[in-house]
Amino acid sequence: xxxxxxxxxxxxxxxxxxxxxxxxxxxxxxxxxxxxxxxxxxxxxxxxxxxxxxxxxxxxxxxxxxxxxxxxxxxxxxxxxxxxxxxxxxxxxxxxxx
Amino acid sequence: xxxxxxxxxxxxxxxxxxxxxxxxxxxxxxxxxxxxxxxxxxxxxxxxxxxxxxxxxxxxxxxxxxxxxxxxxxxxxxxxxxxxxxxxxxxxxxxxxx
DNA sequence: ACTTTAGTAACCCTATGGGTTACACTTGGA
DNA sequence: TCCAAGTGTAACCCATAGGGTTACTAAAGT
Numbered sequence: 001x002x003x004x005x006x007x008x009x010x011x012x013x014x015x016x017x018x019x020x021x022x023x024x025x026x027x028x029x030x031x032x033x034x035x036x037x038x039x040x041x042x043x044x045x046x047x048x049x050x051x052x053x054x055x056x057x058x059x060x061x062x063x064x065x066x067x068x069x070x071x072x073x074x075x076x077x078x079x080x081x082x083x084x085x086x087x088x089x090x091x092x093x094x095x096x097x098x
Numbered sequence: 099x100x101x102x103x104x105x106x107x108x109x110x111x112x113x114x115x116x117x118x119x120x121x122x123x124x125x126x127x128x129x130x131x132x133x134x135x136x137x138x139x140x141x142x143x144x145x146x147x148x149x150x151x152x153x154x155x156x157x158x159x160x161x162x163x164x165x166x167x168x169x170x171x172x173x174x175x176x177x178x179x180x181x182x183x184x185x186x187x188x189x190x191x192x193x194x195x196x
Numbered sequence: 197a198c199t200t201t202a203g204t205a206a207c208c209c210t211a212t213g214g215g216t217t218a219c220a221c222t223t224g225g226a
Numbered sequence: 227t228c229c230a231a232g233t234g235t236a237a238c239c240c241a242t243a244g245g246g247t248t249a250c251t252a253a254a255g256t
């Protein structure tokens with residue numbers, strides 16, 4: 001089952017900012033051009049105002065030599081936590097299996 | 099890195115249909131009501147014409163006593179494969195890290 | 197003081213999830 | 227045979243969200 005967390009999981013933008021941009025001394029404009037996306041699109045993600053889509057995950061994986069799953073998993077964990085804590089319709093669902 | 103696959107990964111709808119609905123002898127209408135979503139919404143997913151969202155993953159996890167990650171991972175793998183094979187803009191991205 | 201880099205707002209377009217209603221098809225039981 | 231139930235889906239409506247461009251503002255660095 002979902003491990004209970006008290007605080008929001010890390011947004012992929014935070015990882016990008018701290019573990020990539022700052023560490024490698026890269027700017028948003030620079031990376032956005034390398035990714036072949038608009039500066040706005042990348043800026044939104046880095047500042048945690050946008051989500052990493054499958055297409056963006058593929059771009060990030062090529063740029064930083066990682067797996068696309070790394071970024072999608074971060075995004076998924078983030079999204080799931082926020083959905084679980086902001087909507088409650090799913091709590092009304094009753095089990096069909098034991 | 100992404101493991102090369104020749105064929106599309108399984109859509110969560112296929113798992114639902116074969117491993118849950120058919121096995122447990124459940125109908126779409128029945129499950130849709132249990133999930134508290136419209137028949138159409140659930141039908142689209144089962145017939146692989148709709149995606150499992152975080153909210154739906156939570157509903158499915160309660161109904162079938164699984165983790166929401168199970169469903170989201172299936173969807174993610176499916177989406178990633180299709181994005182990688184249908185768009186190619188990401189291939190133009192050049193590495194910023196070795 | 198000028199240039200570069202960033203954050204962001206405004207606006208447009210497109211895609212998609214989710215709901216309701218309605219129609220056509222299939223199947224099983226009365 | 228006839229009807230009800232279950233199912234797939236189309237037509238519509240609404241809201242959200244990603245992505246692009248342009249432009250303005252602010253903060254650094256040269």
